[in-house]
Amino acid sequence: MSDNRIPLLIDTDPGVDDALAILMAFDDLAHEVIGLTIVAGNVGLKHTVANALKLCEVAGRGDIPVFAGCAEPLLHPAPDAADVHGADGFGDIGYTQAARAAEAEHAVQAIIRLSHEHAGRLLLVALGPLTNVALALKLDPTLPSRVARLVVMGGAVNARGNITPFAEFNTHFDPEAAHIVFEAFETFDLADWEATLAHGFLHVDVDAWCAADAECARFYDAISRKTRAWSGERRGERWHSADSLAMAFALAPEGAETASHRLSVSLDGPARGVTLVDWQGLDPRPANARILLRYDQAAFEARVARALAAI
Numbered sequence: 001m002s003d004n005r006i007p008l009l010i011d012t013d014p015g016v017d018d019a020l021a022i023l024m025a026f027d028d029l030a031h032e033v034i035g036l037t038i039v040a041g042n043v044g045l046k047h048t049v050a051n052a053l054k055l056c057e058v059a060g061r062g063d064i065p066v067f068a069g070c071a072e073p074l075l076h077p078a079p080d081a082a083d084v085h086g087a088d089g090f091g092d093i094g095y096t097q098a099a100r101a102a103e104a105e106h107a108v109q110a111i112i113r114l115s116h117e118h119a120g121r122l123l124l125v126a127l128g129p130l131t132n133v134a135l136a137l138k139l140d141p142t143l144p145s146r147v148a149r150l151v152v153m154g155g156a157v158n159a160r161g162n163i164t165p166f167a168e169f170n171t172h173f174d175p176e177a178a179h180i181v182f183e184a185f186e187t188f189d190l191a192d193w194e195a196t197l198a199h200g201f202l203h204v205d206v207d208a209w210c211a212a213d214a215e216c217a218r219f220y221d222a223i224s225r226k227t228r229a230w231s232g233e234r235r236g237e238r239w240h241s242a243d244s245l246a247m248a249f250a251l252a253p254e255g256a257e258t259a260s261h262r263l264s265v266s267l268d269g270p271a272r273g274v275t276l277v278d279w280q281g282l283d284p285r286p287a288n289a290r291i292l293l294r295y296d297q298a299a300f301e302a303r304v305a306r307a308l309a310a311i
């Protein structure tokens with residue numbers, strides 16, 4: 001294995017689409033996953049940690065440290081996404097718990113430590129609410145100086161949300177955390193919900209990928225079955241996997257078309273958690289978000305298919 005691999009730290013709340021994104025990261029030879037820092041979001045922390053550990057086990061990656069992080073948003077409680085991902089976040093298939101437990105170190109401490117160990121090279125990909133990353137910034141405001149690239153799955157850049165009419169789940173779950181992160185990083189990459197909607201997979205294709213004769217595919221087929229059915233009833237012939245699109249953008253940015261704009265998040269009232277994009281450049285502050293507009297769909301699908309069949 002080449003020593004030039006990019007160190008990749010994934011902050012995540014697994015979650016069915018988080019799981020697919022993590023498998024894609026495991027499958028990529030140019031990146032070395034150095035840890036999973038876990039946050040509450042799709043479901044409670046107890047489940048998101050258990051799911052991360054189980055996924056590593058199924059993928060044969062028990063070597064990857066899993067760190068438990070924040071169990072709730074910074075300020076205000078928020079609804080989870082158990083209706084989409086299952087009460088346990090992994091489709092309630094009743095899997096046997098992983099043999100391994102999470103590390104003793106808190107996820108927020110791990111983010112800071114790993115940013116020092118991989119200073120200037122670290123790729124940080126945030127697939128859940130930004131609570132852990134925000135708290136890391138509060139503990140150590142110099143964090144952005146050591147992160148080579150931050151990729152965030154979150155927001156809905158034209159305010160076409162998925163948890164409220166206007167807000168996307170991750171930014172709605174912890175808007176204060178999103179605000180802290182968006183203001184602290186001079187630049188970051190954003191894969192939002194609306195890009196996700198433009199890059200769905202045909203259900204028939206997902207069924208075929210999940211039918212691969214591989215342990216990962218069998219497990220993924222089982223945990224994603226309910227959410228795929230849920231989505232099929234509501235959103236038609238395509239299934240949308242937000243975190244896997246963000247991961248494709250993270251792993252292979254050359255497949256992306258982007259635009260840079262100033263992005264912020266609303267904290268109050270009915271617009272709480274809504275991302276606001278200065279599309280016209282009227283805000284005097286510099287652009288902070290490199291927003292994913294389009295991604296090479298064929299390359300994206302090939303990556304997903306390969307990740308499921310990898311083991």
Ligand code: BDR
Binds near residue numbers: 016017168170193242
């Ligand atoms: C995001 O919310 C979660 O339900 C998914 O895992 C993804 O991170 C999509 O809005």
Ligand code: CA
Binds near residue numbers: 012014128243
């Ligand atoms: Ca997620």
